[in-house]
Amino acid sequence: MQISNPCxxxxxxxxxxxxxxxxxxxxxLVAHPPQKLYELVSxxxxxxxFLPWVTGVRVRSRGSAGDNEVIVADVLISYKMFRETFRSxxxxxxxxRAIDVAYVNGPFKHLDNHWRxxxxxxxxxxxxxxxxxxxxxxxxxxITGMFDRAVHKIVTAFFxxxxxxxxxxxx
Numbered sequence: 261m262q263i264s265n266p267c268x269x270x271x272x273x274x275x276x277x278x279x280x281x282x283x284x285x286x287x288x289l290v291a292h293p294p295q296k297l298y299e300l301v302s303x304x305x306x307x308x309x310f311l312p313w314v315t316g317v318r319v320r321s322r323g324s325a326g327d328n329e330v331i332v333a334d335v336l337i338s339y340k341m342f343r344e345t346f347r348s349x350x351x352x353x354x355x356x357r358a359i360d361v362a363y364v365n366g367p368f369k370h371l372d373n374h375w376r377x378x379x380x381x382x383x384x385x386x387x388x389x390x391x392x393x394x395x396x397x398x399x400x401x402x403i404t405g406m407f408d409r410a411v412h413k414i415v416t417a418f419f420x421x422x423x424x425x426x427x428x429x430x431x
Contacts, residue, residue: 286412286415287385290386291383291384292426293383293384298375300418300421307335310417310424312413313414318336319333320347330351330352332364333348334347348371358376359375368395370391370392373390374389388415390411
C-alpha cells in the first residue's frame, strides 16, 4: 500500500502477518540525504528525546566487527503501567548505510529489526522492518492490537525528528 502525506513522503507498508506474531515492513521516500538519516537512526543515545515510550538508553559497550561498529545497549520502554528494559546489539554499517538490531535479552523471545537508506533523485528510500515476539502471552495480546499503529508512530517520529534537525522538505 502506498500512502502520500502533505510533506511529499511516499509510504509503502506491509504487514507481515502470515503468523500471528507482530512483524512490520515499511518503505518511505524521504526528502533528506541518506547519510543524515543514517546518522539520526544511529544515534541511539538520543532516542529518549524524541521516540514515544523510550524513556532511557544505556550504552553497555562499543566495538567493531570489520568495518562495522557494534553497540550493545539497554533500552527502557515505558507505557502506562508497562516498564521493560531490553538489551540489543546494534550493528552500524556506514559503508552500506545499514543498521541491524539483534536481540540480546529482556521481555522478548526474539526481536530483529533493520534500516536501509538508499539514495534516490528525490532524497532517500528508507526501508524499515521489525519482527518480534514477547515471552509473555499477556504482553503479546496487549501489543498485537495496537502494533501497527505503534510501529507507524515510532517510524514517523524518526522522520519528524529529521525535519526538526534538518528542516522540512518544503523549506
